[in-house]
Amino acid sequence: MSENVLKCGVAGVGYLGQHHARIYSELEGVELAGIFEMDDERAAEICGKYNCPRVETLEELADVCDAISVVVPTDRHHEVAMPLLAGGAHLLIEKPICQSLEEASDILKAAKESNLLVQVGHIEHFNPVMSFLEEAVAAPKFITADRLAPFQSRGTEVGVVLDLMIHDIGIVLQLVKSPVKKIDSVGVNVLSKTEDIANARIQFENGCVANLNVSRVSSKKVREIRVFQSSGYLSLDFMNQAGHVVNVGSGGLDKGEVPIEKGEPLKFELASFAESVRRRQAPKVTGELGRTALEIAIAVTEQIRAQA
Numbered sequence: 001m002s003e004n005v006l007k008c009g010v011a012g013v014g015y016l017g018q019h020h021a022r023i024y025s026e027l028e029g030v031e032l033a034g035i036f037e038m039d040d041e042r043a044a045e046i047c048g049k050y051n052c053p054r055v056e057t058l059e060e061l062a063d064v065c066d067a068i069s070v071v072v073p074t075d076r077h078h079e080v081a082m083p084l085l086a087g088g089a090h091l092l093i094e095k096p097i098c099q100s101l102e103e104a105s106d107i108l109k110a111a112k113e114s115n116l117l118v119q120v121g122h123i124e125h126f127n128p129v130m131s132f133l134e135e136a137v138a139a140p141k142f143i144t145a146d147r148l149a150p151f152q153s154r155g156t157e158v159g160v161v162l163d164l165m166i167h168d169i170g171i172v173l174q175l176v177k178s179p180v181k182k183i184d185s186v187g188v189n190v191l192s193k194t195e196d197i198a199n200a201r202i203q204f205e206n207g208c209v210a211n212l213n214v215s216r217v218s219s220k221k222v223r224e225i226r227v228f229q230s231s232g233y234l235s236l237d238f239m240n241q242a243g244h245v246v247n248v249g250s251g252g253l254d255k256g257e258v259p260i261e262k263g264e265p266l267k268f269e270l271a272s273f274a275e276s277v278r279r280r281q282a283p284k285v286t287g288e289l290g291r292t293a294l295e296i297a298i299a300v301t302e303q304i305r306a307q308a
Contacts, residue, residue, distance in 0.1 A: 009065035017071035062087020119283035120290025148218035159194035187304035
């Protein structure tokens with residue numbers, strides 16, 4: 001690794017990967033050293049826009065980069081990540097980490113053996129809303145989360161639980177900090193071959209309960225969370241980076257707006273990843289947290305499909 005410049009790359013510059021390339025090209029102390037992309041036209045577009053080289057193989061990408069974002073469909077995460085780790089690159093793998101626990105374990109084992117970092121792209125952990133929640137939430141008793149989106153074909157290689165609900169699973173794991181005791185789930189297929197609408201009620205060992213609702217066939221976009229604790233409750237909007245807190249005061253309930261300094265979560269995420277690589281310290285969203293979120297998401301999915 002260069003003493004001053006961190007060489008970063010992107011494997012897959014589609015809808016989301018293009019933004020990884022853009023941000024790496026903008027971050028101070030970072031050089032966009034290369035991209036790997038199967039689509040010739042797309043590769044030429046991104047290379048022209050961000051003045052970076054295209055490489056022909058994953059091995060070559062690992063050779064020219066210190067750190068790499070893996071932004072390909074979930075069912076290809078394992079086959080892309082393994083040669084990059086073998087080449088000595090630190091990885092940010094978009095969520096979910098993989099489509100199976102076995103593949104996730106393979107990646108974490110390879111990273112550990114090579115002393116490499118793996119961060120999982122649970123982007124909401126870098127949303128300014130999450131930063132506020134981590135400070136304000138002490139002992140949550142009940143959490144509700146709603147994540148709704150219009151239908152699009154991108155992401156349907158997995159069901160809505162691994163596509164959308166896994167965001168909120170990661171969030172509640174971080175806030176509750178307790179093992180899962182029980183899961184009750186329901187789901188419905190609407191436009192794809194897998195579940196498009198799902199609900200999961202997750203009970204934790206410490207007594208907290210989280211109720212998660214997701215849909216990818218909604219007429220509107222919603223990304224909201226409400227957290228209830230003995231001191232009152234918080235209602236936050238991840239999409240608009242706003243919300244309010246209701247606290248129990250001497251005169252009853254006191255409502256106040258949340259002072260959130262807005263920003264681009266993906267930029268915060270990639271800057272944090274780059275800093276973790278520079279300092280060789282554990283990232284905020286570790287591979288282990290990503291695997292635990294995947295484990296719960298798979299349990300929810302299997303429960304839903306057993307009822308079909």
